Amino acid sequence: MSMDSFFGSLFDMVESSKMEMDRCPKCHITFQDFQRSGLLGCSYCYEHFSKSLIPTIKRVQGGLVHTGKIPKYASQEVVSRRKVDELKLRLKELIQEENFEEAAKVRDEIQELKKIFEAGEEDAT
Numbered sequence: 432m433s434m435d436s437f438f439g440s441l442f443d444m445v446e447s448s449k450m451e452m453d454r455c456p457k458c459h460i461t462f463q464d465f466q467r468s469g470l471l472g473c474s475y476c477y478e479h480f481s482k483s484l485i486p487t488i489k490r491v492q493g494g495l496v497h498t499g500k501i502p503k504y505a506s507q508e509v510v511s512r513r514k515v516d517e518l519k520l521r522l523k524e525l526i527q528e529e530n531f532e533e534a535a536k537v538r539d540e541i542q543e544l545k546k547i548f549e550a551g552e553e554d555a556t
């Protein structure tokens with residue numbers, strides 16, 4: 432990732448009002464000046480402004496880790512849980528229709544899917 436796109440994406444998330452009074456002590460450009468021009472006034476700017484940016488960077492990176500890394504079993508589990516919800520509705524319908532033979536099959540299918548959840552939970556710990 433280039434420095435430009437890195438700060439570009441960061442600016443979208445940072446409230447500029449919060450940075451308004453933040454000035455480089457050496458060349459006195461504000462964070463807003465930097466944001467507007469994309470240029471640093473001196474070599475100290477990056478160091479100075481990065482102090483303000485670090486908590487945001489950490490938050491952004493933390494968020495990416497959580498959304499980007501989904502274990503394989505987890506996505507399978509999501510699909511299975513959805514399937515169970517569907518089967519439970521189907522089971523309810525079948526019981527209302529007094530179709531107990533079919534209901535028993537659906538109930539067994541739900542039990543099978545629940546085993547997948549339990550296996551997934553064991554892997555996670």
Ligand SMILES: [Zn+2]
Nearest residue numbers: 455458473476
């Ligand atoms: Zn500066």
